[in-house]
Amino acid sequence: MTQSATILPSDFIRDIIDDDLRTNKHKACVATRFPPEPNGYIHIGHAKSVCLNFGIAGQYQGTCNLRLDDTDPLGESMEYVESIIRDVRWLGFDWGERLFYASDYFEKLYSFAVELIKTGNAYVCSLNADDVREQRGTFTEPGRESPYRNRSVAENLDMFSRMRAGEFADGAHTLRAKIDMASPNIVLRDPVIYRIKREPHYRTETKWVIYPMYDFAHCLSDALEGITYSICTLEFENNRPLYDWIVERLITGSRPQQIEFARLNLSYTVLSKRRLIELVKKNYVQGWDDPRMPTVTGMRRRGYTPEAIRNFCAQIGVAKNDNLIDVSLLEHCVREDLNNRAPRVMSVLRPLRLVIDNYPENQVEEFEFANHPQNPDMGTRQVSFSKVLYIEQDDFQENPPKKYHRLGPGREVRLRNAYVIKFAGTVKDEKTGEVIELHCTYDPQTRNAPPADGHKVQGVIHWVSAEHCVPAVVRLYDRLFSIDNPGSEEDFTKYLNPHSLETLTTCYAELSLKNAKPGSQYQFERLGYFCTDLDTTAKQLVFNRIVALRDSWGKVNKESTT
RNA sequence: UGGGGCGUCGUCAAGCGGUAAGACACAGGACUUUGGUUCCUGCAUUCGGAGGUUCGAAUCCUCCCGCCCCAGCCA
Numbered sequence: 001m002t003q004s005a006t007i008l009p010s011d012f013i014r015d016i017i018d019d020d021l022r023t024n025k026h027k028a029c030v031a032t033r034f035p036p037e038p039n040g041y042i043h044i045g046h047a048k049s050v051c052l053n054f055g056i057a058g059q060y061q062g063t064c065n066l067r068l069d070d071t072d073p074l075g076e077s078m079e080y081v082e083s084i085i086r087d088v089r090w091l092g093f094d095w096g097e098r099l100f101y102a103s104d105y106f107e108k109l110y111s112f113a114v115e116l117i118k119t120g121n122a123y124v125c126s127l128n129a130d131d132v133r134e135q136r137g138t139f140t141e142p143g144r145e146s147p148y149r150n151r152s153v154a155e156n157l158d159m160f161s162r163m164r165a166g167e168f169a170d171g172a173h174t175l176r177a178k179i180d181m182a183s184p185n186i187v188l189r190d191p192v193i194y195r196i197k198r199e200p201h202y203r204t205e206t207k208w209v210i211y212p213m214y215d216f217a218h219c220l221s222d223a224l225e226g227i228t229y230s231i232c233t234l235e236f237e238n239n240r241p242l243y244d245w246i247v248e249r250l251i252t253g254s255r256p257q258q259i260e261f262a263r264l265n266l267s268y269t270v271l272s273k274r275r276l277i278e279l280v281k282k283n284y285v286q287g288w289d290d291p292r293m294p295t296v297t298g299m300r301r302r303g304y305t306p307e308a309i310r311n312f313c314a315q316i317g318v319a320k321n322d323n324l325i326d327v328s329l330l331e332h333c334v335r336e337d338l339n340n341r342a343p344r345v346m347s348v349l350r351p352l353r354l355v356i357d358n359y360p361e362n363q364v365e366e367f368e369f370a371n372h373p374q375n376p377d378m379g380t381r382q383v384s385f386s387k388v389l390y391i392e393q394d395d396f397q398e399n400p401p402k403k404y405h406r407l408g409p410g411r412e413v414r415l416r417n418a419y420v421i422k423f424a425g426t427v428k429d430e431k432t433g434e435v436i437e438l439h440c441t442y443d444p445q446t447r448n449a450p451p452a453d454g455h456k457v458q459g460v461i462h463w464v465s466a467e468h469c470v471p472a473v474v475r476l477y478d479r480l481f482s483i484d485n486p487g488s489e490e491d492f493t494k495y496l497n498p499h500s501l502e503t504l505t506t507c508y509a510e511l512s513l514k515n516a517k518p519g520s521q522y523q524f525e526r527l528g529y530f531c532t533d534l535d536t537t538a539k540q541l542v543f544n545r546i547v548a549l550r551d552s553w554g555k556v557n558k559e560s561t562t
Numbered sequence: 563u564g565g566g567g568c569g570u571c572g573u574c575a576a577g578c579g580g581u582a583a584g585a586c587a588c589a590g591g592a593c594u595u596u597g598g599u600u601c602c603u604g605c606a607u608u609c610g611g612a613g614g615u616u617c618g619a620a621u622c623c624u625c626c627c628g629c630c631c632c633a634g635c636c637a
Contacts (some may be wrong), residue, residue: 012578072636129635136633139564143633174635184565186633195635214637238566238632260567262630267573273637315585317575322630329586339599346596374599383611405597410619414595448595460595527637530599553597 008059011318013052013231013259017060024256028229030062033100033227034088034216035069038080038202041288041295042087044330045264045271046310051313052261053231056094065098065225071217075199081202083288087296090429092306100356102212102221103203103504109212110164110219110546112250113175113194117156121249122193124159132174135181136189142182143189148177160513163196164494166209170196176214179245187238188245191215194409219243222256230256233263234320264316265324268479268497270487284496285480291533291544292480292500302477303521303531303546308337323486334547338521340528343358343371343378346462347509347524349474351390357424359387364468369417381512384468385418390508392526395461396438398426403556405459407438413459416525420446422459462525472541475533476502509541516541523549
């Protein structure tokens with residue numbers, strides 16, 4: 001560790017914990033949990049919660065459990081469990097032996113329910129779903145009590161055990177908490193806590209036909225695990241009185257405390273599970289790990305680093321305000337991290353052939369280039385230079401605008417890490433008039449040195465030697481949506497960005513990239529940060545653009561041309 | 563509409579009665595063999611609004627306005 005003091009994060013939740021620690025509320029213990037339902041892949045919004053829960057545990061020498069909240073068999077699967085485990089690990093967190101499943105508590109939860117019945121706090125209701133809804137009342141009218149509300153304890157016990165035994169059809173009966181049908185908080189109007197669902201569960205298989213509802217299972221799972229702070233998102237605020245109601249009746253001693261914070265919203269993307277599933281299922285993207293997806297697996301494939309994501313989560317803070325975080329902050333965090341760790345390399349994405357007329361025909365020079373301009377520890381590599389090169393089409397213009405520091409008729413430019421070259425001529429396609437080849441002359445004195453007369457050469461462009469490069473496919477990614485808050489639109493797919501993926505198939509990468517391993521990140525100088533995609537084979541290199549470099553010229557140029 | 567929450571810079575976010583941190587974004591400039599990095603500089607006389615309390619209010623009180631969440635046998 002360096003001695004630079006790490007600033008401990010601070011937010012209203014940590015303030016509460018600090019106060020509790022001062023008053024010894026939870027016997028100086030801090031126990032949190034990250035409780036995803038295994039019915040989808042986790043995304044950057046979950047990452048915020050992961051960083052919060054594991055971050056707090058780490059900061060206070062506490063623990064954070066990973067708990068799969070799998071109380072609704074519909075849509076849950078081991079595939080999702082495995083993806084969650086992989087993703088949370090990759091983000092850099094460790095839960096030791098504390099991997100739990102709500103489904104492991106089914107037997108205990110059943111006993112708790114029985115206890116609730118015995119104390120007159122729960123009853124079996126035989127109303128169907130429509131009737132329950134209808135009798136719940138509205139925001140302004142109280143609900144009506146179920147005709148089954150005053151069944152005897154004995155009958156309730158009998159009915160509930162028969163529910164478990166599978167004697168009834170789905171939806172025929174429910175177990176309801178007996179609270180208050182007139183409560184202004186609708187959550188408290190005798191909420192259903194168990195339902196019959198003849199659905200095989202991915203872990204308990206067909207053992208159960210009744211499953212506990214979230215409100216019943218979650219708080220008790222927290223209690224069983226000795227959680228002190230049950231941190232969740234704002235939409236559960238209305239559920240907190242129910243959380244406390246259940247725990248107060250069934251748990252003695254120290255009880256978990258629910259605290260709610262605002263979920264993350266990110267501009268130009270969607271983060272709701274429902275919408276993410278739609279993007280995958282309707283093939284708007286190529287899967288959960290499509291590099292355009294805000295899923296952890298998508299960001300990993302894209303080339304984002306766990307450090308960048310963690311830092312992003314630290315930057316956005318934790319509060320109760322609804323928010324829409326600008327993606328540019330995420331991009332900033334990714335660049336900040338990659339700037340330090342990504343070796344520099346040269347690749348040409350849209351090649352233009354360049355012949356250096358006065359360079360000896362069969363000469364090849366081996367140059368040794370630094371892998372990082374500010375960090376010599378990252379070493380050097382060999383790069384070949386020869387008479388025929390490729391440069392970027394963007395780096396030549398026949399009628400360049402003012403302030404254009406690149407090649408054009410009569411202009412000179414430095415080839416990065418190599419020589420200063422001067423324009424000599426063009427070769428055009430006879431039919432289209434398009435420039436298909438450029439001719440220049442080089443000044444042999446300018447290798448690692450300014451021109452003899454000392455004048456300043458403004459432009460520097462990147463290149464690869466035509467004989468010493470490797471072809472590559474490069475995928476250019478852009479934001480998935482064209483509006484900043486697609487999540488607020490009902491028909492959000494209308495706003496998909498048609499240019500979110502551009503695949504370039506005629507790129508050339510410098511030879512040192514020939515055996516690049518999938519997942520490794522590079523800076524293609526002057527272009528951006530790129531990552532070797534897992535589609536890469538021995539025959540075909542494939543790169544993803546993680547994020548472009550900041551481009552102050554692009555801004556200036558755009559303004560002057562529009 | 564009943565209940566629960568939230569309103570501080572374009573976007574986040576500190577602030578907890580003593581005179582508006584920081585980050586991103588944006589705008590200038592320096593440096594530069596990446597139009598990158600780095601480095602300077604600027605960027606809320608005012609905290610949703612109106613009253614009030616106070617020597618002093620973003621912070622306390624009152625009223626008003628706006629936004630979000632809740633009427634799944636989802637989580």
